[in-house]
Amino acid sequence: MIIPSSILTLLVGIGITLVSLWYGQNHNLLPVAASAEAAEVDGLFDLMMTISFGLVLLVEGVLLVSLIKFRRQKDDTTDAAPIHGNIPLEIVWTAIPAVVVLGIGIYSFEIYNNMGGLDPMAMSQHSMHAHSKMNGSAMAAPLIDDQQPPEFTQIALGIGASPDKEGKVAAVNVDVTGLQFAWIFNYKETGITSGELHVPVGQEVQLNMTAQDVIHAFWIPQLRLKQDTIPGRITELRFTPTKVGTYPVVCAELCGGYHGAMRSQMIVDTPEDYAAWVAENAVASATNLQQAIAVNPAELPDGEFLAPYADEMGINSDVIGQIHHQ
Numbered sequence: 001m002i003i004p005s006s007i008l009t010l011l012v013g014i015g016i017t018l019v020s021l022w023y024g025q026n027h028n029l030l031p032v033a034a035s036a037e038a039a040e041v042d043g044l045f046d047l048m049m050t051i052s053f054g055l056v057l058l059v060e061g062v063l064l065v066s067l068i069k070f071r072r073q074k075d076d077t078t079d080a081a082p083i084h085g086n087i088p089l090e091i092v093w094t095a096i097p098a099v100v101v102l103g104i105g106i107y108s109f110e111i112y113n114n115m116g117g118l119d120p121m122a123m124s125q126h127s128m129h130a131h132s133k134m135n136g137s138a139m140a141a142p143l144i145d146d147q148q149p150p151e152f153t154q155i156a157l158g159i160g161a162s163p164d165k166e167g168k169v170a171a172v173n174v175d176v177t178g179l180q181f182a183w184i185f186n187y188k189e190t191g192i193t194s195g196e197l198h199v200p201v202g203q204e205v206q207l208n209m210t211a212q213d214v215i216h217a218f219w220i221p222q223l224r225l226k227q228d229t230i231p232g233r234i235t236e237l238r239f240t241p242t243k244v245g246t247y248p249v250v251c252a253e254l255c256g257g258y259h260g261a262m263r264s265q266m267i268v269d270t271p272e273d274y275a276a277w278v279a280e281n282a283v284a285s286a287t288n289l290q291q292a293i294a295v296n297p298a299e300l301p302d303g304e305f306l307a308p309y310a311d312e313m314g315i316n317s318d319v320i321g322q323i324h325h326q
């Protein structure tokens with residue numbers, strides 16, 4: 001039985017398509033997706049895996065078939081037929097990749113926009129100061145100026161508010177500093193300083209990031225987010241964690257001798273655990289407590305030393321002021 005080659009080509013094409021579609025959904029190459037934004041990134045990645053795997057099967061398949069079918073026959077010492085080119089074929093194999101690349105480009109741009117990558121005003125007044133100062137003309141020029149407060153050097157870079165959340169403040173705001181070789185997290189609302197990032201599940205988080213020394217890159221694979229941190233500039237990441245768990249925070253920019261050890265953790269807590277962590281650490285980070293630890297009570301005048309205990313002693317500060325050292 002001889003199958004016409006056009007039908008054979010069709011069958012092979014259907015086979016490659018089905019296998020590629022299956023592989024695109026079952027490649028298992030990505031870690032768990034722990035943010036609302038990750039699903040869209042994964043959709044793009046799956047699509048690219050589908051197309052790439054199809055191309056691998058097609059190219060390698062043709063190669064293998066050619067190796068076997070067109071191999072040199074025994075005692076055949078003649079030259080092969082000289083072929084200079086095939087214009088229609090070249091047009092086809094240029095046009096198809098062009099359409100594919102253009103399609104992926106538009107699709108990824110759309111995802112970038114949905115995630116908040118095109119939100120230049122996300123830094124509110126900070127970035128607006130910077131924008132109005134520079135008149136919108138010199139986006140590429142660094143705006144480092146030691147005479148100005150740091151706010152004036154800030155232009156939003158990174159992933160900001162998605163279009164539906166524009167103008168809204170995130171539920172949790174954390175200042176992130178990258179330095180050789182650690183990450184430091186400052187919680188503005190509670191004054192907590194931590195070496196680990198704690199966030200509540202299901203609430204929007206905004207990270208305002210900078211670097212102290214050299215460029216670092218803040219990367220959490222499970223969020224599908226990565227952003228450089230730059231000395232003298234603020235960059236941002238905004239996301240909503242969706243899965244309780246512990247995820248690595250990795251520096252993804254070669255930043256010095258111990259770059260490989262520049263790691264921390266993001267702990268996504270249940271709301272109750274997060275509240276408990278805040279309560280515990282707000283005490284530990286309270287500034288007045290640090291002062292109390294640093295001060296030697298013996299060097300304080302009696303009045304100042306006793307002032308915090310006035311209530312317990314049942315007297316007021318005026319009385320304490322009248323106490324004299326014997």
Ligand SMILES: [Cu+2]
Nearest residue numbers: 216251255262
């Ligand atoms: Cu680093």
